[in-house]
Amino acid sequence: MPLLDISQLKKTFIAPDGSKHTVINVKNFSLADRAQVALAGESGSGKTTLLHLIAGILKPDSGSVIIAGQEMSALSESQRDRLRATTIGYIFQTFNLLQGYTCLENVLLGMSFGPGADRTFARELLERVGLGNHLKHFPRQLSTGQQQRAAVARALANRPKLVLADEPTGNLDHKNATEALSLIRTACHENGAALLLVSHDREVLAQFETVQELERINQTEMPEEGKT
Amino acid sequence: MTLWLIILRSLRQHALSTVITALSIALAGGLLMSVWVVKEQSQAAFTGVNGGFDAVLGARGSKLQLVLNSIFHLENSPGNVTAADYLDIKKNPGVALAVPIAVGDNYHGYRLVGTIPEMFEQVEYAPGKHYELEPGGRFFDPARKEAVAGSFVAQKMGLKVGDTFHPYHGLIFNEKDQHAETYVVVGVMKPSNTPSDRVIWIPLEGLQKMSGHDPNMATEVSAVLVKLKGGGAAGFRMDMMYNRQGDRLTFAWPIAATMTDLFSKISWFDKVLALVSYLVALVATASILASIYNSMNERRREIAILRALGARRRIIFGAIILEAAAISTLGMLAAFVFYWAIMTGATAVIRAQTGIVLEPFQFNLVMLWAPAALIALGAVAGVVPAVKAYRTDVAGHLVPSS
Numbered sequence: 001m002p003l004l005d006i007s008q009l010k011k012t013f014i015a016p017d018g019s020k021h022t023v024i025n026v027k028n029f030s031l032a033d034r035a036q037v038a039l040a041g042e043s044g045s046g047k048t049t050l051l052h053l054i055a056g057i058l059k060p061d062s063g064s065v066i067i068a069g070q071e072m073s074a075l076s077e078s079q080r081d082r083l084r085a086t087t088i089g090y091i092f093q094t095f096n097l098l099q100g101y102t103c104l105e106n107v108l109l110g111m112s113f114g115p116g117a118d119r120t121f122a123r124e125l126l127e128r129v130g131l132g133n134h135l136k137h138f139p140r141q142l143s144t145g146q147q148q149r150a151a152v153a154r155a156l157a158n159r160p161k162l163v164l165a166d167e168p169t170g171n172l173d174h175k176n177a178t179e180a181l182s183l184i185r186t187a188c189h190e191n192g193a194a195l196l197l198v199s200h201d202r203e204v205l206a207q208f209e210t211v212q213e214l215e216r217i218n219q220t221e222m223p224e225e226g227k228t
Numbered sequence: 229m230t231l232w233l234i235i236l237r238s239l240r241q242h243a244l245s246t247v248i249t250a251l252s253i254a255l256a257g258g259l260l261m262s263v264w265v266v267k268e269q270s271q272a273a274f275t276g277v278n279g280g281f282d283a284v285l286g287a288r289g290s291k292l293q294l295v296l297n298s299i300f301h302l303e304n305s306p307g308n309v310t311a312a313d314y315l316d317i318k319k320n321p322g323v324a325l326a327v328p329i330a331v332g333d334n335y336h337g338y339r340l341v342g343t344i345p346e347m348f349e350q351v352e353y354a355p356g357k358h359y360e361l362e363p364g365g366r367f368f369d370p371a372r373k374e375a376v377a378g379s380f381v382a383q384k385m386g387l388k389v390g391d392t393f394h395p396y397h398g399l400i401f402n403e404k405d406q407h408a409e410t411y412v413v414v415g416v417m418k419p420s421n422t423p424s425d426r427v428i429w430i431p432l433e434g435l436q437k438m439s440g441h442d443p444n445m446a447t448e449v450s451a452v453l454v455k456l457k458g459g460g461a462a463g464f465r466m467d468m469m470y471n472r473q474g475d476r477l478t479f480a481w482p483i484a485a486t487m488t489d490l491f492s493k494i495s496w497f498d499k500v501l502a503l504v505s506y507l508v509a510l511v512a513t514a515s516i517l518a519s520i521y522n523s524m525n526e527r528r529r530e531i532a533i534l535r536a537l538g539a540r541r542r543i544i545f546g547a548i549i550l551e552a553a554a555i556s557t558l559g560m561l562a563a564f565v566f567y568w569a570i571m572t573g574a575t576a577v578i579r580a581q582t583g584i585v586l587e588p589f590q591f592n593l594v595m596l597w598a599p600a601a602l603i604a605l606g607a608v609a610g611v612v613p614a615v616k617a618y619r620t621d622v623a624g625h626l627v628p629s630s
């Protein structure tokens with residue numbers, strides 16, 4: 001049984017003019033345990049919405065998302081939060097580090113809602129991503145590349161089975177992007193987590209053995225500007 | 229741990245508004261506790277102070293004025309009592325002790341009270357407590373121009389044994405009204421925490437015969453302080469005799485009832501003060517609501533990130549409620565500083581004006597219920613922003629989207 005199994009997943013948004021736009025219409029998609037897959041999609045192709053649906057941040061209109069044997073849409077919001085806290089790690093394009101918290105606290109928060117705070121493991125993760133000397137640094141005191149590494153450490157803090165990465169190198173220069181991508185892949189591999197990365201960057205996608213075109217699996221008939 | 233970390237970081241991120249809001253809570257809490265304690269303690273003190281007497285006999289007039297003048301050394305004397313009336317009540321079989329006092333002079337605004345040595349020898353101003361002197365002093369000789377200074381007067385005027393002074397005529401100090409007589413201080417009283425600390429005691433005759441006083445009134449006294457035998461029955465008889473059957477004199481009995489009447493007459497003032505305190509508390513609580521609510525827009529992204537990390541809605545809701553309660557708690561801790569400041573001022577003013585000493589650090593239940601109430605109100609004030617936080621659209625605030 002795959003780690004992630006999506007079928008007949010639909011999400012529609014209502015535009016300000018009242019018209020309905022189907023942003024996600026995925027018939028079938030699956031991801032094996034420990035697999036690393038990249039989804040290629042241009043801006044506005046619904047990449048973020050798909051990841052939000054997988055993470056349980058958004059609820060689909062229909063269809064199913066099964067993660068580690070649990071059907072997301074059958075769960076209450078609180079149960080979805082719990083599943084996200086214990087099973088999923090999320091890396092954002094803009095890192096989304098909490099600005100008022102130190103590096104260490106950001107990582108601790110990544111595990112607090114799931115398995116519980118483990119300072120030793122949090123330190124270990126930060127050391128592994130090269131931030132062992134920046135535990136008490138606030139995000140604003142870090143370079144962009146360091147912030148992304150902190151975000152990677154936080155995404156792995158809850159020992160997830162699945163890491164979702166949304167344009168994780170979008171805000172990095174070429175050198176940092178290459179390093180970050182390598183770090184994400186290695187860290188997921190070492191932690192036994194599957195990785196689903198979405199990007200429009202062909203250089204990033206070229207690093208993956210398995211790349212799927214989002215437009216192929218997301219069969220919507222909508223204007224580009226309607227997608228989010 | 230997580231919840232406290234979120235709260236502490238949020239308080240730190242909004243440090244300025246946290247401090248200002250906590251200070252407004254502190255002011256409200258300090259004010260509320262001060263008003264409450266001053267009200268309760270002053271009422272207890274004024275109704276509890278009787279100088280060791282049961283009643284006061286004075287000129288026909290207000291019982292309250294008579295008690296304020298003769299026991300609390302406030303207000304003007306309502307008039308005089310003749311020597312015959314004094315001797316008459318002294319001989320009354322229902323009277324254990326009758327001590328005459330005479331007022332009408334001052335020393336730099338502090339009253340001179342003429343009396344007889346029995347005031348110091350026989351009177352217990354509180355159960356088991358006699359007036360005592362600081363070492364090196366003695367009570368005055370009634371035949372000489374000698375004075376015993378109350379502790380507060382001695383401290384304020386720097387009077388000590390051996391000092392001399394000229395009394396001034398009237399109860400209000402006017403340097404042109406100096407009497408020719410010279411009095412020598414022979415004793416300084418130990419603090420009694422009663423209005424007696426604010427007066428200078430001199431012999432009765434000395435005040436009666438002070439130069440410039442009407443010689444025709446030289447045998448009269450301002451009031452007679454009365455200790456009854458057998459309590460209620462004697463008091464009731466004399467109340468009938470002086471107040472109902474007679475029409476020349478007023479017999480204020482019991483003293484505490486007269487003061488209780490005063491407090492019931494001015495209870496509206498307490499209520500106004502309490503109302504003001506409650507309103508200040510409400511405004512302070514509303515400021516918690518406003519400060520957190522106004523910061524919700526900037527917090528939404530943070531809330532969305534926390535939710536994306538797996539924080540449940542109820543954790544976010546609880547964090548905001550606890551943050552509001554924490555601001556209140558910080559405020560209430562600081563409220564005790566405000567309370568100390570307000571009470572230090574109030575205690576000094578009340579002591580200077582009445583001689584009554586309040587004890588601001590004596591435990592009062594308000595020190596428990598006021599903090600509890602304000603912390604609870606603070607938490608309630610957090611409900612509106614907490615609901616807003618609870619409803620935060622996670623996906624919509626995890627920018628940017630692609």
